[in-house]
Amino acid sequence: MIRAMTRADFENFWPSFQAVIKAQETYAFDPDMDIEQAYQIWCLTPLKSFAYIDNGQVLGCYYLKANAMGPSDHICNCGYMVSEAARGKGIARTLCQHSQQIAIELSFEAMQFNSVISSNEVAIKLWQKLGFQIIGTIPLAYRHPKLGYIDSYIMHKQLVVNT
Template sequence: MMNFEKTNKNLFLSFWPEFKEIVSAQETYAFDPDMSQQQAYSIWVEQPLESYVLVENDIVLGSYYLKANAMGPSNHIANCGYMVSKHARGQGVARQLCLHSQQRALTLGFKAMQFNSVVSTNEVAIRLWQKLGFDIIGTIPKAYQHKTKGLVDSYIMYKWLAEKDL
């Protein structure tokens, strides 16, 4: 049975090889491919408001962080990042991570969610986010240095989460 757990040091360490592989691939995340385990832990677990893992049989299938996208008058918009283990891809894990993060965002008082840089070549993720109600609200031309495709665009994606505008 799959269940969500707040990410702690041990859970992150068990996910670290997958995290490192995803970042090193330089296909989806604008993180330093040479970042240390401690830097990754800080960015993914310590700095955000929350970080969760989806676990099945003591194996971390995926993880996400949740934080405010901006401060002050824009702190009602959440921002998340998601990673799925390569052996769990195509099994609905990203969908579960995104749905869980939206519920957590609402619980924490956020009214909307924004993804600041979805790499345009990450077509599977883009289709999923759109199916889950996110719209592409902007394109950042040549924003991402893809390891094999060179400079590619990134999208800003957004979804209003609250049922009514307060």
């Protein structure tokens, strides 16, 4: 079940969130941020945030926000996280499909991911299967703890045809 993320849902997911940011392999978040800072970034600043719940546990979540303001506010941006124990079970796919539907309902016309780390091959393949294209490369944009400086990609998908 996917539902709007509550404070309790975020607290339930916090150990997974914290593990992701401490690993420093996929998100450019401060690895030492506390739960309040993380909650602000993931749940309060974005337009919407959602949780994937199974048997009372939050296995994954995402946020959705406008990618820019004014004349570019028709393009949204999302971020997704899935707990390590739940990876490989289709949760990221389900969350991404859900986010696209919500984006269309909120009148967004396209979705853009601003920094998909080039070593995150599983995510890149999934986003491409779901219709996203790499539209740009930011050279050496990410300091990976094991690989050193690596590229990140900008990925984009048109959700509705512009009129």
